[in-house]
Amino acid sequence: MQIKTCSAMALAISVATLQLANAADEVAVEQLARGLADSSQGQSKGFIEDSQLNLLNRNVAINRNFKNNNNAAANAADGFNDGVNTNQGAINEWGHAAMLTYTSGFTQGTVGFGVDAFANGAVRLTGGAGTGGTGGVGGVNVFPGSNHCDDLTGSCQGEDAYGLAGGAVKLRVSETELKVGNLQPNSPVFGYSDLYLMPQHFTGGLVTSNEISGLALQGGHFTSGNAENSTNQDGNLGTTYGQTAFQRADFVGADYSFSDTLSGGLHASKYQDVWQQYYADLYHSLPLGEETALNTSIAYYKTDDSGDATAGEINTDAYSVALALVAGAHSFTFAHQRVNGDTPFDYLGVExxxxxxxxxxxxxLANSSQFADFNAPGEKSYKLQYDLDVASFGLPGLSFMVRYVRGSGADGRAADAEGAYAFYNELEDGQEWERDIQVAYVLQNGPAKDLSFTLRQATYRGNDAMNATNSGADNDEFRLITSYPLDIL
Known part of the structure; x- marks a missing residue:
């Protein structure tokens, strides 16, 4: 009788457990369904309904006046710094671009599908032989090169016009997206640039996920790209300072907001047979009053050669620490940056x-500026910067910035003599400084609302050692950028 009682109890427990498990499963399914319904994909209105079509007109004029390029030119003859010629005293380029971008919505359902597409075109307004950036001193490279070259300077004017079109397919589940095609990844270890007329694109795949509140994840695989002055989407990937090509790049990253005032990130990349690079950052804002705060940002890179080490031996640490005191419309920033290693801090380039x-x-890094990166081997640099938002004085849309960066102690004598950075073997006690001034204004209302004007002026000076290797020739540079975005859909 006791055995029967125990058996009955065991059966009852088993049935109750099964019922609880089924109930838990039902709750989990309901929670998952509710979460999917509340997600970005769950709120999708449709492929067409969520579509956007934008047109950006951008006009860019650049003038770079060279003050002393003899040392850079001498080293160019030895292969240290390509594209420098003592007979060319300035670069003068001016162009206009129209960039049409279409972003579809996602189809409805658990898995949504969509497409992105762009069509960009630009015309050269000036920049003839003798003053063109392509092949000229320092190589501004706003336009693709042509065969129209100046016999005296060797400078070649850019093409009269050029264009580029492309796109990507995409799918989304909940808060996770996958895109494949021509993309613009934005990562500290693999990111595109948009500094001149038209932006860069890279060909590959990119996954982004925001499933957990405050946590942003991304990962990518890319095999080629196009520069801002190129229409070749199959351009090789490479390194900026080492000028070393590689076949593919892979990267992952995570950024997390711990609170409203503290956030940080970890990222890593591998450039095939060149290097492995790791990045970490931390951002903190300390309120000091109603309109006053102290903002701190720390960035750190670690780069080591990997695989066949086609760029040679690399073992570099680079970091920057910036403190910004914000008081109403005013912001005062002090930053320190340092590169430890026998090679520069190098980063992604595109052919x-x-x-x-x-x-x-x-x-x-905090001290990367309009002209120089202050990233030579062993270099330490300091920055002072002042920003002003003139809106507080009754002129909304107007802003002003001035900064001064000074670097010293650059020494590349121990760089791998057989590697891509061998030209740094000539660098000892490199010193440089740069002063940047920027004034920007954005129209706040009227028929030309959002039309913006940006004037940038940079003055760069380096000693003979730095002019010959890392940053190039002394110069004064002006950039005038006008942009007008138009939302068509």
Missing amino acids: TGDGKFNPAGSIW
Whole structure:
């Protein structure tokens, strides 16, 4: 009788457990369904309904006046710094671009599908032989090169017009998206640049996920790209300073907001047979009053050669620490940046043609400026910057910035003599400074609302050692950028 009682109890417990498990499963399914319904994909209105069509007109004029390029030119003859010629005293380029971008919505359902597409075109307004950036001193490289070259300076004017079209397919589940095609990844270890007329694009795949509140995840695989002055979407990937090509890049990253005042991120990339690079950052804002705060940002890169080490031996640490005191409309920033290692802090580049690589946007150090990156081996640099938002004085849309950066102690004598950075073996006690001034204004209302004007002026000076290797020749540079975005859909 006791055995029967125990058996009955066991059966009852088993049935109750099964019922509880089924109930838990039902709750989990209901929670999952509710979560999917509340997600971005769950709120999708449709492929057409959520579509956007935008047109951006951008006009860019650049003038770079060279003050002393003899040392850079001498080293160019030895292969240290391509594209420098003592007979060319300035670069003068001016162009206009129209960029049409279509972003579809996602189809409705658990899995949504969509497409993105763009069509960009630009015309050269000036920049003739003798003053063109392509192949000229420092290589501004706004336009694709042509065969119209100046016999005296060797400078070639850009093409009269050029264009580029592309796109990507995409799918979304909940808060996770996958895109494949021509993309613009934004990562501290693999990111595109948009500094001139038209932006760079890279060909590959990108996954982004925001399933957990406050946590942003991304990962990518890319095999080629196009520079801002190139229409070749199959351009090689490479490195900016080492000018070393590679076949593919893979990266992952995570950024997390711990609170409203504290956030940080971890990222890693592998450039095939060149390097492995790791990045970490931390951002903190300390309120000091109603309109006053102290903002701190820390960025750190670690780069080591990997695989076949086609760029040679690399073992570099680079970091920056910036403190910004914000008081109402005013912001005062002090930053320190340092590169520890025998090679510079190098980052992603994309081919412009003839094996040359233009910088991309994968340098998130505080002292990277309009002209110089202050990233030579062993270099330490300091920055003072002042920003003003004139809206507080009755002129909304108007802003002002001025900064001064000074670097010293650059020394590349121990760089791998057989590697891509061997030209740094000539660098000892490199010193440089840069002063940047920017004034920007955005129309706040009226028929030309959002039309913006940006004037940038940079003055760069370096000693003989730095002019010959890392940053190039002394110069004064002006950029005038006008942008007008138009929402068509």
